[in-house]
Amino acid sequence: MLKFALLGALLISTSALSVGCKKKPRPLKPGELSVKEKTELRTKAINHYERLAKDYPEYAHAEEAKKRAQALKAEQKKK
Numbered sequence: 072m073l074k075f076a077l078l079g080a081l082l083i084s085t086s087a088l089s090v091g092c093k094k095k096p097r098p099l100k101p102g103e104l105s106v107k108e109k110t111e112l113r114t115k116a117i118n119h120y121e122r123l124a125k126d127y128p129e130y131a132h133a134e135e136a137k138k139r140a141q142a143l144k145a146e147q148k149k150k
Contacts, residue, residue, distance in 0.1 A: 110147070117143045 099105060104112070120140035124133045 113143055113147055116140075117147070 117140050120136040120143070123130065124137040124140065127133055130136075
């Protein structure tokens with residue numbers, strides 16, 4: 072009986088340790104952006120492109136800004 076109790080305690084402690092050991096994310100290199108930062112920048116870019124196309128429709132590159140905003144939105148949905 073003692074053998075089973077010790078075996079059970081060993082299994083419980085081993086499984087508890089394995090749950091606590093999570094793989095650490097790779098450290099970022101200097102100047103490298105995290106996923107969260109990339110998402111925030113992409114969202115800001117979309118907002119600025121859309122605002123440019125809406126507020127300045129006579130601007131020569133307004134149509135290009137609208138297309139770029141749509142492309143960034145599509146890229147954001149993929150990820």
